[in-house]
């Protein structure tokens with residue numbers, strides 16, 4: 001996006017407007033702009049070295065009141081009141097607790113009602129709002145863009161930078177419109193949209209861009225669905241993903257603990273309504289997807305761009321023109337132990353993982369439960385259901401979702417990242433195959449030697465019933 | 477941060493595209509709370525394979541990694557950069573890098589050098605023909621060379637200046653402290669705050 005002035009009447013994109021409103025210093029002679037950060041989310045894994053850096057330099061946290069921390073990546077999802085067994089995980093958690101105390105940062109610890117995956121907690125508290133800038137030492141910070149915020153992941157040095165200055169030096173991003181026209185069929189979800197987008201543009205296709213998802217199929221999505229899509233923008237290589245705020249966004253936020261109240265609410269909504277991309281604004285690139293034609297999707301390889309419709313077969317690397325992609329596909333199939341031409345739906349799984357910041361919000365759990373209700377888990381398959389936050393867990397329990405999962409034969413766990421990245425005890429065994437609602441199917445991501453197929457909650461549910469990768473269209 | 481001008485060292489060919497951060501450093505190593513000592517974690521899974529390039533001499537002491545398309549994709553973990561740096565790498569050459577990885581590298585003085593794919597392949601060929609050959613990355617003249625291969629690379633003036641001066645970002649930003657103070661006086665009352673907790 002070009003950093004020209006906000007004072008002109010040039011039509012601007014949503015991303016440009018948010019950028020312009022946060023520019024503290026305009027970079028000259030190739031220097032980056034200095035961008036103000038409204039909300040800084042912190043967790044145990046990427047923060048210890050940042051706090052250490054502050055201590056070494058004798059710097060305070062500039063705005064503890066714009067900072068919030070939760071424990072999520074390493075936390076156990078069973079016996080959460082006991083001491084964490086893994087000593088290194090325990091050290092990270094204890095380090096975060098000590099740092100939060102020393103620097104005056106609000107922390108939601110294991111067992112606390114607001115604990116959960118950092119990208120589930122921010123929106124749920126109403127902290128994530130349209131038009132703000134959000135950062136976190138976690139690449140899936142892009143999730144928060146679903147509200148029309150500019151949200152992106154940063155590294156630990158940048159975490160330290162934001163803690164110390166509440167700003168980041170940044171070069172403007174380019175913008176890409178991803179327009180999803182038409183309407184999704186029953187059984188097709190936000191997850192299928194984003195898997196199809198990444199399969200189309202590739203894992204590097206969004207590089208350097210902020211993606212703006214638009215079009216009727218996006219407008220019809222709930223905030224939970226929009227978060228699923230924005231969450232995986234990073235898997236297309238993009239810095240951030242955004243959806244313009246609308247009445248759905250305002251309705252989601254209204255009444256949340258940290259949403260504006262009274263006159264502030266009215267002023268905020270008035271401002272939020274000015275954020276959507278102006279007619280006539282241009283994007284640096286545009287991709288169009290036909291929402292009517294989308295089907296439930298699944299990945300077959302070891303990066304999120306290696307995906308096909310469930311009705312399809314394992315592709316043949318020989319058919320791939322690009323030599324890099326072909327070599328990557330060959331290696332992926334070897335790792336995944338798959339043969340070209342095999343129907344995706346005939347592939348048996350050992351585990352199903354329902355969770356992660358992509359798909360662990362209440363609507364995801366509801367969708368999953370609606371398919372498995374009254375059915376039985378396929379013999380030999382393990383199922384773990386991990387709500388995104390302690391609050392989501394409670395809400396789901398109030399609706400009886402825990403009982404549905406348990407009667408089906410699955411395990412109902414406490415909130416956290418869990419098997420999304422296998423930093424806690426929730427891991428695949430070598431060679432095990434998993435249908436997972438998470439966002440990364442990298443080699444070993446869910447445990448050494450584990451094989452991951454990324455799917456939507458509906459596909460995960462259908463797969464848990466049939467024991468092979470399955471579309472919700474395959475179950476009654 | 478150390479000042480960088482010219483880096484010369486044994487080139488290590490990593491003939492793979494899409495080397496993601498989980499491969500550079502598996503998640504289990506992210507539990508550490510220190511910022512150094514990650515050399516053992518670098519490419520940890522691959523290093524168990526005797527055929528992996530770093531298990532072969534003269535590559536185990538290489539300092540310039542020459543990789544395929546889209547290096548450093550995946551997570552924001554800066555540990556990936558620390559692991560490369562702690563192992564001894566000073567520069568990574570590739571046709572394209574993931575943005576966050578590239579940003580993180582710049583902050584730790586690990587040079588990321590983008591050259592066209594044919595140049596990477598030509599450097600691989602030089603190394604194959606002459607294992608142990610050195611690769612030079614010249615930040616002053618913005619050029620890469622290895623044997624008969626010579627190529628310019630692009631790096632913006634600002635990043636280059638920062639690397640050459642070894643400047644720390646926070647220090648640079650704090651020069652603008654009064655601008656930040658001023659900006660904050662206009663922050664609207666409806667924008668979110670985390671404290672007091674509600």
Ligand code: SF4
Pocket residue numbers: 072073117118119138140356357358416417420421438439
């Ligand atoms: S759920 Fe997975 S992707 Fe999301 S923050 Fe946790 S580890 Fe990262």
